[in-house]
Amino acid sequence: MTVTIRDVALRAGVSKTTVSRVLNGRGELDERTAERVRAVIDELGYVPSARAVAFARGSTRVVAMLLPSLAWPWMGEVLQAAVEVVEDEGYGMLVFTTTQGDESMRRFGAHVSARAFDGLLVVEPEGQLDYIAQLHDQGLPVVLIDDRGHEPRFPSVTTTNRVGALAAAQHLLSLGRRRPLVVTGEPRFGCIGERLAGFADGYRAAGVELDPALRVEGDFTYESGQAAAVRALEAGLEFDSLFAHNDVMAAGAMTVLRHAGLRVPDDVAVVGFDDLPAAAQCDPPLTAVHQPIREMGATAARMLLANFAGDPLPSAPTVLPTSFTVRASTAG
Amino acid sequence: MTVTIRDVALRAGVSKTTVSRVLNGRGELDERTAERVRAVIDELGYVPSARAVAFARGSTRVVAMLLPSLAWPWMGEVLQAAVEVVEDEGYGMLVFTTTQGDESMRRFGAHVSARAFDGLLVVEPEGQLDYIAQLHDQGLPVVLIDDRGHEPRFPSVTTTNRVGALAAAQHLLSLGRRRPLVVTGEPRFGCIGERLAGFADGYRAAGVELDPALRVEGDFTYESGQAAAVRALEAGLEFDSLFAHNDVMAAGAMTVLRHAGLRVPDDVAVVGFDDLPAAAQCDPPLTAVHQPIREMGATAARMLLANFAGDPLPSAPTVLPTSFTVRASTAG
DNA sequence: CTGAAAGCGCTTACAG
DNA sequence: CTGAAAGCGCTTACAG
Known part of the structure; x- marks a missing residue:
């Protein structure tokens, strides 16, 4: 017994x-x-008994995290960071993914209604930002880890997309590269606008107005990075560098460039965005704007726990700075 | 209210x-x-109320998963698969990682003692196999997802390491490659012995006894794959193919080979093991033994849920077959 | 087919 | 400084 x-x-x-x-x-x-x-x-x-305590206290000592597929490397990083913080306080972390679309949300909703956790961390809630906002308005402590520039009406932590892209521009300029090809993510995301603007800022400050023709749209996948490079080459675009809005597209593009006989960084210097661990395993290793993914996950988790302890959640987004990691894809 | x-x-x-x-x-x-x-x-x-139901019923409708860092791509895959199964039944998935060593285990142990979940899924429980076995003996439903050949004294799901490696051998032989360099993982893992044996079986069946000199030890990391290739080249080993015990080491080795002026697959045909999504994004795309990671995660989760419903957990390991994916790293 | 009552294992005013 | 008692919101024999 x-x-x-x-x-x-x-x-x-x-x-x-x-x-x-x-x-x-x-x-x-x-x-x-x-x-x-x-x-x-x-x-x-x-x-x-955790069950009895939860019942008697009316709280679970569990926080939930809602995220898209865990099969994306970025997700493992945020989750890991958030889990560590949460575990340190003796809390449990319940994970929910949205791979099954509406069905996933229905199931998730059931857990919310059953008050199965005390607070929620959300990543990339495409299409359900309103639902999450509603949960927040109903009193559920929520923090969004906002890597897509959603700027929601509830607490969030984000990073300096604009400044990060500015750093990329400055770095390429310092290398004398004045004709960068830009491989963007889907423009509907706020972060894309910011990255474009920051990058343009950097060039403009040096007196260079970027050629709008040197911009190709991708969708954050490796394949779209390859496709972007293929299109640029086929269109005969001339560029001496490439700035991709994430690492994965940069990697896809580099492969295409190499097969086209172009040398990285000699002919084309390449910069990514995210600086995931895999960036160091590209060939050549990828220079990238470093997004503080782990810090974002940890900070969001800490905000939630502090809120349980009585601290109010900040209403303005918490902004964590990017940094810049130079590797062989630009540094010969 | x-x-x-x-x-x-x-x-x-x-x-x-x-x-x-x-x-x-x-x-x-x-x-x-x-x-x-x-x-x-x-x-x-x-x-x-989930809390009240859990308390009254004495069960939580939550399963836990204990795994090493979520920052490894393999982990995201198993977790994702298990989460989907568990969500479908309305269960929640609580995740615990062991990145903090003993401290992690202490915290995890507290949740176990508090009976915070009904069943447990475990991956790569290095060093705590005994502890897990003990939990199982005490009546906690446990299923190990055994990618390392631990063959524990409690329910597990694993894959056909030996047969998978055999397929790699047969494929390389069909290409006329008779001098394969083998980059192994740490030999303390049971799966390594099996992969070595299966690979040797394949060659032996064709009348080729593998040269023990053509074996280099790695530790499953990209860097160790690079190091292995460097060592082999520096030692002047002659090989016409390479079989790495995981994808990541294969990728590391390919980079080194290319920089040494060797062409893949012309000079060296390369085969990995795992076939993670990233295998398709290597350059050239990697041929690999496909480990049914998602099926392993889903199967383990299903076993646990069936056990809650009254089915006994099978005492013998549940073995899921590998398959073989041919890509450009061998198929020129 | 339906209900009254006990019980699950804690926490928390309230009283002393 | 300490305890008796109510209460958290369900489930589950047991009785009818």
């Missing part, structure tokens, strides 16, 4: 109330009594 | 018992009564 608070109370000769107090360090209590209770707890190997 | 079973009972003019019955479809009940109760449930938007 599993030991309960009652067993401990009986054995220690105190009330359950007292045991509960030493467990939670609440209320003044005679240090000797506490000592005795602790001894019994150890002796019996007593651990409070 | 959130609506409870009491509100529904009152409004429908029945007892809480009856409401509970229509909720759980248990016991015979007048269809008209049930209909009326359902109407009230809809009207009030009633959803049973």
